Amino acid sequence: MLTSSDLHFFAGIARAESLAAAARALGVTPPAVTQRLQDLERRLGVRLVERSGRRVTLTAEGELLAARGQEIADDLASLTETLAARRGVVAGHLRVLAPLGFGRAHVAPAAGRFFADHAEVTLDLVLSDRMGRVAETSWDVAVHIGELRDSSLVATRLAPNDRILCASPSFVARYGVPDAPADLRDFACIALRENDEDVTMWRFARDDGAAESVRVEPRLATNDGEVVREWAVAGRGIIVRSEWSVAADLRAGRLARLLPGWRLPSADVIAFVGPRRGRSARATRFVEYLREALTPVPWRADS
Structure with missing residues (x-):
């Protein structure tokens, strides 16, 4: 017989890339995950996971359990919420x-x-x-x-x-400023690699309808937005960064906005x-x- 705990456990396995990752997500050890999975398969009489390689691959029965189990878990959660709502x-x-x-x-x-x-x-x-x-x-x-x-x-x-193009005053004093988006090819730029986006294609537009895209060749890149901001403040290069991240630096003068006549796509x-x-x-x-x-x-x- 399946329990709600079983459904929660197997949902953790189905979402993970490996049993080790599932163990981390569930807050238990890898041997504990393996043992419980074997027990679940034994009780159900079917194989739920193929164990070839490090990745988790669900069998047809595993796919069925993951899908139907999620539906049942959602129904239980909805029932709990409905009963709670009656109590306000x-x-x-x-x-x-x-x-x-x-x-x-x-x-x-x-x-x-x-x-x-x-x-x-x-x-x-x-x-x-x-x-x-x-x-x-x-x-x-x-x-x-x-x-x-x-x-x-x-x-x-x-x-x-907004997304903002900016650099530190020390960088500007040493290297100058771009007069148009195409000039960015001649400046040291820093890329933030996130959300699987094309992070080296920077797209600009003006209020008069003009648009221009430039492919930058970053000398520095990272997947951490705070590191990108710190590098820019330290004068390492030009960045495109979310307004929420750099607004305080702009107000304090640690960063300066570039190409004010052009805007980037909002975020x-x-x-x-x-x-x-x-x-x-x-x-x-x-x-x-x-x-x-x-x-x-x-x-x-x-x-």
Whole structure:
């Protein structure tokens, strides 16, 4: 007989790339995962996972259990939430996904307040700059910065956020400034590798309708936005960075905006939920907490 604990356990395996990764996500040791998986297969009388290589590959029976198990888990969560709603409370488990730097600065504090205000909610916050690689079934609310490509998701715009081309005053004093986007090919640029985007193609537009794209050849690159900002402040090169990340540096004079007559595509802060969870009271309430935390917009509060 299957239990809700079994469904939770196997969902963790189905979402992971390996049994070791599943063990980390479930907070247990790899031998414990292997032993419990063997016990589950023995009770069901079928093989659920192919064990060739390091990657997790589900059998047809494993795929069925993962899919139906998720549906049953969602139904149980919905039932729990409905019963809690009759008592006037928000309850259940909330899984939140957010970008690494922005999540630390803005989502984590909101999550902490949400947890403190709702005694019957458990919350799991995952910070990742590879959101496109995280399965939709593994989160209830996701915070995204930039263009939203999947129109099937229920989206809420939380705050405006520009992308800004900037460098330190020391860099400008030593190397000068570009007069047009094409000039960036002659300057040291720094790339932030995130969200599987084409990070070396920088696209600009003007209010008069002119548009120009330039392929930069970065001498420095990293997947950490804070490192990119620190390199720019230290005079290592020119960056394109979200307004939320560099607004304080611009106000303090540690960074200077370049090419003010040109603008980059905006990167608004968006919260979204999967279509099946669009009516979840805890997800809806948490999005309200996020909107309240970003109103007024923190990075524009002193502008």
